[in-house]
Amino acid sequence: MSVHEAGYFVARPDSHINTYGTKSVSFRFRGRSYNFALSHGLFSSADIDTGSRFLLKVFSDALDEDIKNGKPLPHRILDAGSGVGVLGICAAGAIRAAETPESLLVKEAEKSSLHVRAQDRDELARIFTEYNARQNSLGPETLGAWTEPLLAGPGGWDLILSNIPAKAGLPVLEDFVRRSAALLNAEGRVFLVAVNTLSDFFDSAIQANSSLIIREKGPGHTVFMYARKERKSETSFPFLTKDDFFIQCPGYIRRRNEYEIEKTSYHLDTIHGAPGFDSPGDEILVAAKLVVRLKEEILSCFRSENKKNEAVKAESPESPVLIWEGSQGHFSSWFAAHFRSAWGIILAERNILSLVLSRYNTAIALKDLKTKSSVQIVCAADLYLDREKILGEAEKAIPGTGSRGFPFIAAFPEFIPQVDIIESLWEGFAALASPQGIVLTGFSSAEAERFDRKKPKDFSRLGDLRKKGFRALAYKKTL
Numbered sequence: 001m002s003v004h005e006a007g008y009f010v011a012r013p014d015s016h017i018n019t020y021g022t023k024s025v026s027f028r029f030r031g032r033s034y035n036f037a038l039s040h041g042l043f044s045s046a047d048i049d050t051g052s053r054f055l056l057k058v059f060s061d062a063l064d065e066d067i068k069n070g071k072p073l074p075h076r077i078l079d080a081g082s083g084v085g086v087l088g089i090c091a092a093g094a095i096r097a098a099e100t101p102e103s104l105l106v107k108e109a110e111k112s113s114l115h116v117r118a119q120d121r122d123e124l125a126r127i128f129t130e131y132n133a134r135q136n137s138l139g140p141e142t143l144g145a146w147t148e149p150l151l152a153g154p155g156g157w158d159l160i161l162s163n164i165p166a167k168a169g170l171p172v173l174e175d176f177v178r179r180s181a182a183l184l185n186a187e188g189r190v191f192l193v194a195v196n197t198l199s200d201f202f203d204s205a206i207q208a209n210s211s212l213i214i215r216e217k218g219p220g221h222t223v224f225m226y227a228r229k230e231r232k233s234e235t236s237f238p239f240l241t242k243d244d245f246f247i248q249c250p251g252y253i254r255r256r257n258e259y260e261i262e263k264t265s266y267h268l269d270t271i272h273g274a275p276g277f278d279s280p281g282d283e284i285l286v287a288a289k290l291v292v293r294l295k296e297e298i299l300s301c302f303r304s305e306n307k308k309n310e311a312v313k314a315e316s317p318e319s320p321v322l323i324w325e326g327s328q329g330h331f332s333s334w335f336a337a338h339f340r341s342a343w344g345i346i347l348a349e350r351n352i353l354s355l356v357l358s359r360y361n362t363a364i365a366l367k368d369l370k371t372k373s374s375v376q377i378v379c380a381a382d383l384y385l386d387r388e389k390i391l392g393e394a395e396k397a398i399p400g401t402g403s404r405g406f407p408f409i410a411a412f413p414e415f416i417p418q419v420d421i422i423e424s425l426w427e428g429f430a431a432l433a434s435p436q437g438i439v440l441t442g443f444s445s446a447e448a449e450r451f452d453r454k455k456p457k458d459f460s461r462l463g464d465l466r467k468k469g470f471r472a473l474a475y476k477k478t479l
Contacts (some may be wrong), residue, residue, distance in 0.1 A: 015385050016127045022418050029090045030060055032097065036084055036132050041416040042125055043083045043165070051163045051221045052086050055193040058216050058223040059091065059161070062191075067098055072187070074158030075113045080150045080180070082118035085129030085143070087161040089136050092116050092143060116143040121273070123147045123350045124381040147352045147379050149249075150176055155183035160190040166198055169272025171251035173198070174205045181210035181228040189213065193223045245356060246271065252353070259330065261288045266337040268361050270328045274354040280330035282470040283412055283442035288334055290465040290472040291410075291440065297462065301407050301438050302343065320344035320376075320398050322390065322432060324383060324411040326351065329358030331410060332375075336365035346394050346406070348378040348386075355379060374398075382421070383411065383428025390432065405434035412442050422454050430458065433477045438462065442472045 023038045027048050038045050044052070066073065073095050079088030095114055116138075118129045129145040146153065150162070150172070160180050164173060180190045190210070194202050199215075199222035206212050206226045214225035246252055252271045259268055261280060270277035276284070291298065302319065323332045326349045336345060345366075347358050355377040362375045378393045380386035395402030409432060413425060429439045439459070443451060448471035455461070455475065463474035 014131055016124070016381055017131050019382065019385065019421070019424060020124060020416065020419055021128075027086070027090075029056055030094045030097065032093055034086075034090060034093065034136050036086060036089075037128055037135070038084060039124065039128060039416070040418050041414070042122065042128060048086055049163070050218075051193045051195070054218050054221050055087065055161065055163060055191055055223050056090055058214065058225065059191050060094065062189075062214070062225060063094060063098065073098055074188070075115065076156060076158045076185070077114075077116040078151070078153075078157045078160045078183075079116055079118040079129075080160055080162040080176075081164060082120045082129045082145065083125055083163070085118050085132045085145070087163060088116040088118040088129070088143060089133055089138060091159065091161060092138055093136065114142055117153060118143060118145045119148045119150070119152060120145075121147065121149055121351055121353045123352070123379045127381055149245075149252075149353055151179050151183060156185050156188075157183055158185055158188045160184065160188070160192075162190070162192050164192055164194055165273075166195055167273070169251075169254065170201065172272050173201070175249065175251035177202065177205040177226075178209040181206075181226060184228045187227075189225055189227050191223065191225050193221050196220055196222055246360070259334075261285060261330075261334045262292050262338070264334055264338040266333040266361075266365050268328060268330065268333055269357065271353060271357050274326075274328055274351060274357070276327035276330055280334075281327070281412075282468050283444070283472070284325075284327075284331045284334075286465055286467040286470045287331065287410065287412070287440055287442035287472040288338075289467070290463050290474055291335070291338070293465070294438070294440075294463050294474055298408055298438055301436060302341075319404065319407050319434070320346050320374075320394055320401060321408040321410070322346045322348065322394070322406040323409075324348050324413060325354075325358060326412060326414055327354060327358075329354070329361040331412065332358050332362040333365045335410070336362050336375075343408075344374045344376070344398050346376050346378060346390065346397065348380045348383070348390050350379070350381055352379050382424055383413070384424045384431060385428075387428060387431045405437060406432055407434050407437045408440070409433055409437065410440045415443070415447050422451050425451070426454060426456055426459075429475075430456065430477070435477060435479065437477045439475045439477065440472065441474075442470065445469050445471045448473055 017037055020039045020041050021037045022040050025036055025047055027034045126145045126147045133143040210226040211229055212226045216223045254272050254277045255270045321343055325331050359375045359377050374397055376397045378390050391402045433439055458479040459475040460478050462476045465472045
């Protein structure tokens with residue numbers, strides 16, 4: 001039974017929510033009831049987490065104090081690391097309710113001035129935040145959801161809220177404190193909640209970079225409220241439009257190293273906040289071994305696919321490959337270094353930080369080629385549900401791909417507890433692979449067994465390799 005059939009989300013059908021949503025919960029804040037769709041693919045999948053609840057309590061107390069003292073209410077709000085959007089949505093609801101009818105009449109032209117920018121590096125989080133905003137009567141003019149790193153975008157915030165992920169890495173967390181304070185308006189404040197094991201770290205970082213106002217400790221979490229010091233504020237934060245993002249924000253970089261898979265060397269910069277920073281996973285290693293075994297079959301597939309028409313110049317990139325990896329770019333970098341071909345590469349996954357890093361690392365592997373090979377990225381939550389988005393970006397990179405599909409697809413998707421994505425994966429491969437195209441996957445042996453059992457009739461198995469509890473499978477599209 002699907003989530004939708006179970007009656008969780010019947011108010012407004014949504015393909016991503018129906019596929020990845022696992023629960024809908026009610027939450028009451030400052031006398032108003034909210035409903036939030038949750039997912040096991042995102043933080044706090046069972047209920048609104050205790051850290052967010054504690055942060056909202058401290059924020060509510062501060063809001064009451066501001067109202068009592070006649071202070072202006074915040075109207076430019078940043079929810080940094082939004083998850084499913086709880087903090088930004090509840091803050092917007094509370095501020096709306098605190099605005100008296102008289103003030104709205106006086107400021108009729110400013111009725112739409114309340115705006116929340118909810119940001120998360122995960123495309124699925126953006127989709128859930130956007131959905132939850134609609135469910136709680138907040139339109140895009142009030143809350144906009146963005147797939148971007150913490151603090152990306154403009155500055156000048158009245159309020160920044162963050163239930164910051166501890167696993168982001170200490171350099172990233174310290175950088176967040178410094179930049180968040182600098183991105184505030186003169187009277188702006190940051191409300192940050194962190195697990196108690198990091199409370200001393202944040203206490204030192206905040207006092208070194210900002211003005212600490214409140215430090216309230218609970219059973220498992222500590223909430224900090226701080227403001228910027230008396231200095232000029234920053235007007236913006238570098239965004240991921242260029243590969244120099246990690247040069248401008250070096251706190252994300254974890255390691256720069258050389259790696260080798262199947263006798264092919266490649267360079268990789270790795271970051272905090274994505275798996276595979278020490279070594280490629282075993283699913284990547286076994287998949288690469290299977291690629292080497294099937295190399296002639298893959299080359300033959302491209303030779304038959306790349307019979308260009310007269311409108312395409314000879315030096316243009318050939319039909320691209322599609323790689324869905326979800327880590328640091330180990331497979332895409334190795335693949336580019338191993339084949340050294342003119343094929344364009346389309347990288348797709350949920351994590352925008354990983355995508356930009358993978359593009360950078362893969363481009364390094366291609367830099368010596370005398371071709372116009374390109375590496376493009378597509379931030380997508382699902383291979384099938386976002387197929388038009390993926391094909392559209394591929395078409396812009398290499399004309400004709402949108403109608404033909406990809407001659408080679410490699411995918412290492414994350415399996416989410418209590419969410420069956422196997423059928424959606426196969427539908428995605430069927431929609432994205434070109435006729436006679438090859439699809440390669442790598443999973444744990446148990447996941448691979450379930451995936452292989454659901455193979456549709458228009459795919460034939462081309463290769464199968466097992467190693468250390470992991471399994472790589474390759475298929476050819478026969479229709």
